[in-house]
Amino acid sequence: MTDEATDSTKRKPSRIQQKNRKRVLEAALDVFSQHGYRGATLDQIAEAAGLSKPNILYYFSGKEEIHVTLLNRLMETWLDPLAHLDPRGDPMAELLGYVRRKLEMSRLYPRESRLFANEILQGAPRMAPHLESGLKPLFDEKCALIQSWSDAGRIARVNPRHLIMSIWATSQHYADFEAQVRVLEPETDASWKAAGAHLETMFRKLLQP
Amino acid sequence: MTDEATDSTKRKPSRIQQKNRKRVLEAALDVFSQHGYRGATLDQIAEAAGLSKPNILYYFSGKEEIHVTLLNRLMETWLDPLAHLDPRGDPMAELLGYVRRKLEMSRLYPRESRLFANEILQGAPRMAPHLESGLKPLFDEKCALIQSWSDAGRIARVNPRHLIMSIWATSQHYADFEAQVRVLEPETDASWKAAGAHLETMFRKLLQP
DNA sequence: TCGTGAGTTTACCAAATGGTAAAAAAGCAA
DNA sequence: TTGCTTTTTTACCATTTGGTAAACTCACGA
The missing domain is CATH 1.10.357.10 (Tetracycline Repressor, domain 2)
Structure with a gap:
């Protein structure tokens, strides 16, 4: 455990984490704003983000967390x-x-x-x-x-x-x-x-x- | 074929048809307005209307027709x-x-x-x-x-x-x-x-x- | 270069959902 | 009642969808 982290509960997000979380959120903004929460699908978000669905779920625990974020x-x-x-x-x-x-x-x-x-x-x-x-x-x-x-x-x-x-x-x-x-x-x-x-x-x- | 119908293509809707179509539309208004088109389900509409799902599809050809109507x-x-x-x-x-x-x-x-x-x-x-x-x-x-x-x-x-x-x-x-x-x-x-x-x-x- | 953890993919699954087939029931005119 | 149509139910089906397991790849520090 690196003692670089200021918060004891969270690890520092890596560069790639930051980048991909951003991509997901950007894609999700597109999809959610156009279809609403229930009308949007993880597949649509995944395609818009250029990532696979399971990959998205590596960065967010689920559809709802993306929306709430x-x-x-x-x-x-x-x-x-x-x-x-x-x-x-x-x-x-x-x-x-x-x-x-x-x-x-x-x-x-x-x-x-x-x-x-x-x-x-x-x-x-x-x-x-x-x-x-x-x-x-x-x-x-x-x-x-x-x-x-x-x-x-x-x-x-x-x-x-x-x-x-x-x-x-x-x-x-x-x-x-x-x-x-x-x-x-x-x-x-x-x-x-x-x-x-x-x-x-x-x-x-x-x-x- | 009764010659009572004024329109050659459509039959007169029976009393029960009118009543049940109305019930479906009333229920659908509730559900669609609350959840949007994609967020609404036929099951929700059916339950709100007090009819079974196939029964609803006897009166309307599908979800979309209800919405458009x-x-x-x-x-x-x-x-x-x-x-x-x-x-x-x-x-x-x-x-x-x-x-x-x-x-x-x-x-x-x-x-x-x-x-x-x-x-x-x-x-x-x-x-x-x-x-x-x-x-x-x-x-x-x-x-x-x-x-x-x-x-x-x-x-x-x-x-x-x-x-x-x-x-x-x-x-x-x-x-x-x-x-x-x-x-x-x-x-x-x-x-x-x-x-x-x-x-x-x-x-x-x-x-x- | 080798090991380790971060990141990604493949192959799935269970539930939900729109819709159908066909049998059963309910009306209804004769 | 009998026979016919209209209405309703039961039992399904195919697809979509959110989500998971586990294998695999990759970056990178020792």
Whole structure:
């Protein structure tokens, strides 16, 4: 036993471990986000990762562990924009910046968005604890912040909870319902710009004191 | 062969046929909306319907036909509020009425909302044709109507396509992401009222000329 | 170069799942 | 009742799927 390990319970992951675990997770993100948990198969993930199925199970104990690992890893990234709502900043600028960043996330990381959407749609069976422990505290904190801005008259009177949910809904819509958006608005590039402008207008008008 | 049938290719469905097909579709709506297409099993549907699996396959040719039948039947109901946007009505009242009806649909028919959400999330593999032929024409028509209202100065200048998508996103969010909403806002009754008030305020401010 | 542990493959398996065949039962008109 | 159709059940089947055992290969330090 090398005493190089800082943690007594875990061994250091080898270079090849890191690389292959990454490959599996990348492939799994593709497959899970497209088909949902039950619709995805280990064979699909294996093929996408360029590894054999038993090889994948050498790195992860099972399908569920892959899924949970993905959800946990992405949670932080996903909450990052909300966490950056700065109490010291200008309320309107902070909130519109949040809207913009959230839309940007949908544009850059649609798979991540759909992975979460799938999970929530099915009742969050594998994520309920993380919603309670990770999302809820942050959500409550930022609701209080927005409430204080509202109370101070720095933005219009607004229900913070439903404001945040509206921001989520409108921005994530473009990733989660992409198949529908594509039918109704085929010009992809222009559509993102128009969406950004629309959301900025909408939330600016809503928040103008 | 009874000459009672009006259509030469189809026989009249017996009373028991109608009843049992209905039971299957009701059960399938439960199961599909909760688990998605691939996550749902015929056994689950059979148990929910109180019928045996082969019995279900006596009424429907397979899992896919049940799913497609559901989607087709629900499409009309789902588009109904949009279809009722009245060109002769007051623009603001019409649009806010649309928002209210759409939210009401989410409250009363969350399963239907989630069924569609599941289908779209996975790329609408079984509904793409219906989006083109059913949704798109109506969408384009109503976009033109809103554009004309906007041009006439009866509502603020707004991008009709993204306005409608925002209405969809915000209202359906409460059904599709119910599992998340429930964690963040446990008081269900009050939450629907607050959601309604929030959405009315938001879209009124957006549309005020 | 040789041994050892990390990594990979081959060959499986048991359960789940969509679906079928055919017999049995239930309606129902005469 | 008799005979016919409609409906339901029983007993299967082939495929898919998550997962395992064990043999095998490979990298690498002594």
